[in-house]
Amino acid sequence: MLFNLINPFALEIILLYTDMNDIPTYDAIIVGGGPSGSTCASILVKSGINTLLLDRANFPRVKLCGGWLSPPIWNVLGISPDEYTPRLWKFKRVHIHFHGRKYTLKADGYFVRRYEFDDFLLKRSRVQNTEHNVRQIEKDSEGYWVIDNQFRAKYLIGAGGTHCPVARSLFPKPDNLQCGTQEKEFEGDADEIAACRAGEDGEPEILLHDDMKGYSWNVPKGNWLNIGSGTLIARDVLPAWTKARKFFEDNATIPHSSIPILEKMKGHGYVFFNTDHLAQCQANNAFLIGDALGLAQPMTGEGILPAVLSAKVCATAIAEGVPEAYKERLQKHPIIKDFKNLHAIQTGSKKFFKKKGDKPYKKSWLRDRITAKVFAMMFSGKQLPGSRFIAKLIG
Numbered sequence: 001m002l003f004n005l006i007n008p009f010a011l012e013i014i015l016l017y018t019d020m021n022d023i024p025t026y027d028a029i030i031v032g033g034g035p036s037g038s039t040c041a042s043i044l045v046k047s048g049i050n051t052l053l054l055d056r057a058n059f060p061r062v063k064l065c066g067g068w069l070s071p072p073i074w075n076v077l078g079i080s081p082d083e084y085t086p087r088l089w090k091f092k093r094v095h096i097h098f099h100g101r102k103y104t105l106k107a108d109g110y111f112v113r114r115y116e117f118d119d120f121l122l123k124r125s126r127v128q129n130t131e132h133n134v135r136q137i138e139k140d141s142e143g144y145w146v147i148d149n150q151f152r153a154k155y156l157i158g159a160g161g162t163h164c165p166v167a168r169s170l171f172p173k174p175d176n177l178q179c180g181t182q183e184k185e186f187e188g189d190a191d192e193i194a195a196c197r198a199g200e201d202g203e204p205e206i207l208l209h210d211d212m213k214g215y216s217w218n219v220p221k222g223n224w225l226n227i228g229s230g231t232l233i234a235r236d237v238l239p240a241w242t243k244a245r246k247f248f249e250d251n252a253t254i255p256h257s258s259i260p261i262l263e264k265m266k267g268h269g270y271v272f273f274n275t276d277h278l279a280q281c282q283a284n285n286a287f288l289i290g291d292a293l294g295l296a297q298p299m300t301g302e303g304i305l306p307a308v309l310s311a312k313v314c315a316t317a318i319a320e321g322v323p324e325a326y327k328e329r330l331q332k333h334p335i336i337k338d339f340k341n342l343h344a345i346q347t348g349s350k351k352f353f354k355k356k357g358d359k360p361y362k363k364s365w366l367r368d369r370i371t372a373k374v375f376a377m378m379f380s381g382k383q384l385p386g387s388r389f390i391a392k393l394i395g
Contacts, residue, residue, distance in 0.1 A: 029153040036290030036307035037159030041127035047319035056133040060119035069110040070381025086116035089202025098208040105376040164292035178269035180237030183228025190223035216244030
């Protein structure tokens with residue numbers, strides 16, 4: 001009898017309130033368990049912030065990536081290479097092929113297997129994590145983010161990569177086109193791989209594409225090989241991979257037994273750094289970090305360093321109670337400022353060459369060697385000397 005006397009509208013409010021209170025509530029929810037998500041989680045958890053991490057995969061999981069780490073990453077992660085317990089390949093040289101010449105140059109960096117690296121970082125974070133594919137994101141009457149009517153939090157961090165549901169649902173789509181990759185990491189015979197590789201174990205063999213719009217790689221990691229191609233424009237990647245595969249086969253730097261495996265490559269796309277992306281990193285207690293924001297190095301495409309860096313900046317701002325400071329802090333970080341200069345150089349160069357038209361490329365041994373050296377420098381995570389001046393000069 002009492003039930004019949006309740007106003008239907010009031011009943012709806014009561015039921016909604018009850019439903020909201022039945023949903024587990026957290027201070028922060030992170031969508032995506034890769035390097036950016038786990039780094040963000042690690043800082044939040046250490047700061048006493050009740051955090052949940054959601055990822056559609058169960059870790060460890062296969063991740064399509066070369067696994068290249070530039071040296072500054074250890075400072076960002078707050079650990080030394082010795083504290084990284086899975087397998088780690090340090091390289092001091094890179095073998096670059098460009099316009100028919102080979103350059104063996106000094107470089108500094110590391111390679112990992114993402115299968116191991118991502119799992120290590122996630123476990124290290126000690127965050128509560130759940131396997132879940134995010135489908136719906138909305139805000140409730142109290143200003144909390146609600147995911148699929150199952151999880152609820154004040155802060156929502158999108159760390160789900162290029163196709164992150166947080167970015168897709170709450171933020172504008174990036175204007176610039178995705179780059180393309182075709183790659184594969186597979187296990188082989190260690191002795192056979194060692195007999196074919198261009199240098200020591202872990203030393204990358206790089207084929208710079210003649211049009212300077214991408215590069216291909218061949219990286220030996222013990223009994224594993226990671227081989228692939230990447231291009232600035234996604235549609236260019238398949239013909240680029242066809243040429244690269246023939247090049248590596250003709251140079252006999254991949255085992256003959258591996259050739260059939262390369263028939264079935266896997267592809268994906270992601271977005272290179274663009275200064276405009278920084279303006280879209282946060283809104284209404286929702287944040288984007290890593291590839292979800294499009295932070296890959298504008299010339300080499302290396303994405304792990306900017307991913308963990310943005311995660312650290314974002315999490316620290318939230319932990320200090322000034323989440324609104326994330327955007328300004330990210331824009332002012334020295335690494336991101338360098339990316340902004342490189343992006344300006346890249347944009348200015350495109351305008352310059354567009355004015356020149358499609359004239360045939362004139363070979364120059366000196367210019368090619370300088371190009372290879374600059375690439376090796378950036379492959380080591382170093383700043384391009386005079387990048388700020390060059391950016392202003394051609395901007």
